[in-house]
Structure formats: C-alpha cells, structure tokens
Amino acid sequence: MTLPSAYTEAPARRFNVGERVRVKLAFPPGHRRTPVYVRGKSGVVERVCGAFANPEELAYGFDGNPKRVLYRVRFRQRELWSDYAGSESDHLELEIYEHWLEAA
Template sequence: MSRFEIGDRVTVREATTLFHHRTQAYTRGRTGVVVEHRPEWLIPEHEAWQLEDGRVEPFYVVRFHQRDLWPDYTGLELDTLETEVAEGWLDPAGEVTQ
C-alpha cells in the first residue's frame, strides 16, 4: 500500500548517507507534488550493497518547481523538474523529519 497519493505535497528528507542512494542532493529539504506512482523496488541502499533481503519500497515521481530547487533560476516560473524518489526519503509536507 502506498503512503502517498497523486496530488500529495511531500518534502524530501534532509538526510545524508555514507552509502549509495538515488536521491539527488538538490531535492533534499525541498517540497514537491506526487504526480505518479512507480513500482516497488529493492531499497536502493540495500541493492548497492547486494543485501538480497527482499525488502522493497514504493517509488514516486515527484514534481518540483525549478525555482524552488534553485533560487537563482532564471527560466519561466512554470518550469518544473520531475524525478523518482523512494518512499523512505519522503515526508508529508510540513512534517519533515531528520
């Protein structure tokens, strides 16, 4: 069962890790909107270390306004970026954990 629905506002955790991850640094601490559900997949950190424990998590496509990602962005205000984010990196907007 997915924790987030299409249209939910989510914030990417401002976390760091010494291990492999698929969450871009420029999205951390930023808020966007879920626009698509993706299939569950092995937890990226587990996959990188070949931990074949079968643990999976949902992924989401999250849309960000580029001006929210880069304050000095000079493009159009309506320009967006979409990226996949694993559920473990997301919190409901306004409920950010460290």
Template sequence: MTTRFAPGDRVRVRWAHPPGHIRTPYYVRGKTGVIERVCGSFRNPEELAYARDGQPARPLYRVHFDQRTLWPGYQGRAKDGVEVEIFEHWLEPAGAAKEGGT
C-alpha cells in the same frame, strides 16, 4: 502494495546525508514537491548496492518540483519543473500550505 502517498500530495524530501549508495539527488534534499505518480515497488537500491537482497521492496514515486523551489534565482519560467524518482522512505508529508510558491 501499500503506499503512503497519492498523486497530488505535497511531500518534502528528507534533509539527510547518510553514507552509502543513495539515489536521492542532493539538489532535491529538503525540498518540497508534489507526487506526480506512483511508479510501483522496487527493491531498495541502498541495500542492493551492497549485495543484499533489497527486500522489502519500497514504493517509488515520481515527484514534481518547481524549478524556483530548487534553484534560487532560477532563470526561466515560473512553470518550469523537474521530475525525479524518489523512494518512499525519503519522503515525508509537507502539508497543504504553499511554500515559496509561484
């Protein structure tokens, strides 16, 4: 499996709203996080949902987001976070700069 990202990489979720069966939650679209782990390769659910074969399999990652980057005015600790599984074709490199960090 060839993967574009490795644990620790900063990534941004694409800000996109295509129709269909999408497993990238709205609340992380356009947000920046850090790769927590590579989960493996899985058939693409956006294709499987329409009875196609879902090939080629796509790398799937767990991405860690700081709560404060997701929700303005988050009530909680700065370290609180959410981890979400996101397919590679939804991610782009976010560079090294800290954005609105804590």
C-alpha cells in the same frame, strides 16, 4: 495534467498522486539515489511507479527486500534553485523512494 497510468499499484503506500511531499534533508553515508539537490525540497507526487527493490541494499549485494514504493515527484524549478533564470512555469521531475519522503 497527469496521465492515466498502467504502472504497478503499491497498495501499502503512504502518499497519493497530487499530495505534497518533502524530501528528507539528510546526508547518510553509503549508496543513495536521492540527488542532493532535491533534499529538503517540497514537491507534488506526479505518479506512483510501484514497489522496487531498495537500491541502497542492492548496492551492497543484499536482495533489496523489503521493496520500497517509488514515486515520481514534480518540483517547481524556483523551489529547487533560488536563482533559477527560466520561466516561472518550469518544472523538474524525478524518482524518490518512499523512505526519503515526508508529508509537506
């Protein structure tokens, strides 16, 4: 299901493709790129995108270092929305920085 990928490796990462992770259920103020609808939800790492400047720092004029490992996480739609009306097999994928993830 997961394609071979030429994306940047992130050697010091905490999670690997296929591992179950949970997005932290937290509501800190400031610029965050973790949509509220996935906070507290569990999914599976779909790919490791590499290490990227931290947008939570960039937003305020800092250099974004240290970089953060960015993952794509796949969620079952039924996990995200209790009233999801589509098919059981429907999914949603999005990008989450490592400091927002914990092992599930």
